[in-house]
Amino acid sequence: MIKITNLEKFYRTEEVETIALNKLSMEVNTGEFVAIMGPSGCGKSTLLNILGMLDDPDAGSYVFNGVEIAHFNERKRADLRKHNIGFVFQSFNLIDELTVFENVELPLIYTGVSSADRVKRVEEVLDKMQIMHRRNHYPQQLSGGQQQRVAIARAVVNKPKLILADEPTGNLDSSNGNDVMELLTDLNEQGTTIIMVTHSEHDARYSHRIIRLLDGQTVMENIMV
Amino acid sequence: MIRNYLKTAWRNILGNKFYASINVAGLTVGLVVGMFMLLWVQDELSYDKFNSKADNIYKIDIVGGTGISKQIFNNIIAPVATFAKNEVPQVQDAVRIMPVGNAPFRYKDKVFYEDNFAFADPSYFTVFDFNLIKGDKRNPFPDNNSVVITEEMAAKYFGTEDPIGKVVTLGQDEQLKVTGVIPNYPENSSFKYRILMPLSRFNDLAYIKNKKTYDNKTFISSIDADWSMFGFQTYLLLKPGTKVDVTALEKKLQAIHERNKPEDAPVPYLTQPLLKMHLYQADGTDGGFSTVRTFGIVALMILVIACINYVNLSTARSMLRAKEVSMRKIIGAGKLQLFIQFMAETTLLFAIAAIFAFALMFVLLPYYNQFSGKELSLGLSNYNIWACIGLTLLGTLTASSIYPSLLLSSFEPLKALKGRVTIGIGNAAFRRVLVVLQFSVSIVLIIGTLIIGGQLKYIREKNLGYDKENVLSFSMRNGMIPHYDVIKNELQKNPAVLGVTRAGRDIITGGSSTGDNDWDGKPANSNMWFNQVYADKDLIGFFKMNIKEGAGFTGAVADSSHFIINETAVKEMGLTNPIGKRLRVQTVNGTIIGVVKDFHFTTIHHKIEPAVFQYKPNDCWKVYIKTTGAGAQSAIASALAVWKQYNNDVPFNYTFLDDSFKKLYTDDQRTGSLFNIFSAIAIVISCLGLFGLATYSAQVKTREIGIRKVLGASVSRIIGLLATEFMVLIVIAIVIAVPVGWYAMNAWLQDFAYKVNITWVVFVLAGGGATLIALATISIQSVKAAIANPVKSLKNGE
């Protein structure tokens, strides 16, 4: 599904140039559940943002579903992204002014799903995430675990082929964290490819494979059995 | 402590240069315009107040005519003042002023045309505060050859020499001796006579040296016995302390008049307080006050818009400052301390804006004076101006600082830290109301601009009923009138001169009128007044006026008892077949031979009044020359050459009708231009505020926009999201502004007897224009926000 070769990303500030990704190559197959680990600042989020087509690489190749997209412009990337990828963030990133229902509904609006279908699908996901009873609440009225479940609901409502999760349990206690990992595992078992950044060895064990980064380069891969 | 507050405030301003510059720019522009306008208003309201007895001075007018020809005479007959002083106990003193047209004034080799001179009673210098600074205060006019001049005149003619005792020549050969000097008039004086001669001199000339008679039988003994001649501005100084019963005074004056000239009865009198003279007509109707009020309101509006900007921007920014404020509170800042802190910030910002505003005002003052026709100065001694400026600053500062300071200092720290700032809905709603208000005002001003512009265009293009293009005129002096035929011949030799005629009045500004008339079938109660036009035989043809019925003058002897009247006169007289009907105007008893189509002989503020043309070539002192556009200079040269033959020593004075016409509407044009500027500025300030708000809105929403983009929202969708929020406000503003603008401008147009119709196009243009400008303003920020990289937005957002 994903094949990146010699991917590079630099950040230039006035004083220094940071090499966030240094000729990184890797591959992720459809249906895989991959965890990315590494010390703080090694480029995990940067990698995830590029994989999620939120950012573009400075050099190298990124083939998504057989299409080279490293040179895609913003519009094309956005188009590809909204139909194929769902995001889960450490800080949930829900919109405060919208209710749970409206937050989850948003991706469907942007992909042009009819209103009747939207209601059906949002309710379906909310049910699955067990937050149906909170559908009319605002994010601020929910606990962290509940908020992350809404965020995951929002990530999956469009039935994406790929879910990118950046430290999804980072702001949660272990029990809520485990719930989230269970949800992701379920999704993966139903066929969704998942790439997850984490600092937790415990969470990483839910995955099939761990990719360890150091200074923007792969240092080792562990295959879980 | 205060130092500390100011230091923190200064850092805060420096740390937010964008926010600070938008605020300072808006405030500066608002203050400059607001203060300029308020200064103008203050100046208009201050007219004649410098007179220490102003409260007890009244102007006397006479009402003449009925129906459409009803008019008020500001210059009345002379004896009333003398009789009132002798017979009415309330009256302490009286002043009569008889302004005289322009004439050359000469001292040695210095000769200029002077137009601000008058005959006056000596009480002029004591009733008003025009005390002599040189000469004998108790006896300003020792004899009939005395003349009192202003300091400015003294300097102009005598330089540094002592003016007292200097002999000057007025007109051709009148020798006068300077016996007094008065200070220059304040700019806000209704009286600006720079050369004053004793009224007794006029008495001497008109009643003693030349015997005056109205019926060729009895001679009038003096000015105080002439109950027929109008032309004297009359002011009464009433005894202080007594409550003035104006109606009783008017009745007494009327009784005096009717007792001495019973055939004038009824002849109602009007009194008007001196202090109302500048802004009101004698009958109490508007004479400029509504313009002053409008400008005052607009000035306040512009200041309000500027304040709103500040309030909007600072409250919007408070969202971004919530965390800072909370941290301060957690560390231990009290509510009051925070309040003072924010007040200090506002005050500092205001101080900066005020400094810029002053600098700008000093730079712009000369242009503003030229533009507004005022002579304002920002001298330190001008107490009124500084009071006005101080009040404006204090008012705007208070209006802008209290609410934002209260708001910011009252955050609940824990909630704010968690990002649950309570200012959410309520505060945003308040801000929206303010934006709506700003734009409503701006749109009303745009509507005003469009309608005023339309009316001015209408005036320019209106068919006046006569042809004023390329017509040049000059006044013949006494010696020239008998030689008119020669002069005309001479002028017509120049091919650039297309025609020459003469009249006994200024065709554009009007002249005398009379109520002494009679015709067959005149209703007993009718008191009709005619505007009189003394004409040469070719005048009507010259001005391309249309004879509707009958014929024009031919120059035959019989024409001296022929009348041509206008359509309005026909209507007002109630005639059906006017031609051949008998008409008497003053001493001339004759017949109506023609009807001329109505034409505008004064401004189109006034309805066309009844007019009568009389063939009186020997009373026609005004020469009109029709020329071509290109030949104008050549025609002027010919006229000058002719002039020189008769008056070698007197400068030649001429005017073009187009110019005089424009002058009539100077005030209207000025109102128009001022409105253009005001509405442009209101729009600019409003947009500045909108720009700031859009910026903050985009900033506050950065995270939301980021999330939406991650979820697949397109750039155009995001722009739409941001823009709709504001466009709704603009639409509400339009809905409010249209009726208000319609109402206000309809009222303004009432001042014109002839006016444009207000059409929906105006409102569409105003609304559409405002919408476009607002949209452009918002788009800049929205587009920027929408194309921003969501990765960054999300990172910064947390």
Ligand SMILES: Nc1ncnc2c1ncn2[C@@H]1O[C@H](COP(=O)(O)OP(=O)(O)OP(=O)(O)O)[C@@H](O)[C@H]1O
């Ligand atoms: N916008 C940016 N400008 C400059 N440098 C950046 C920017 N974003 C990231 N970096 C740098 O790139 C490197 C990789 O950052 P990245 O956010 O990918 O790290 P990370 O592995 O996700 O770390 P963490 O585990 O702390 O989230 C870091 O050294 C960081 O300082």
Ligand SMILES: [Mg+2]
């Ligand atoms: Mg990271």
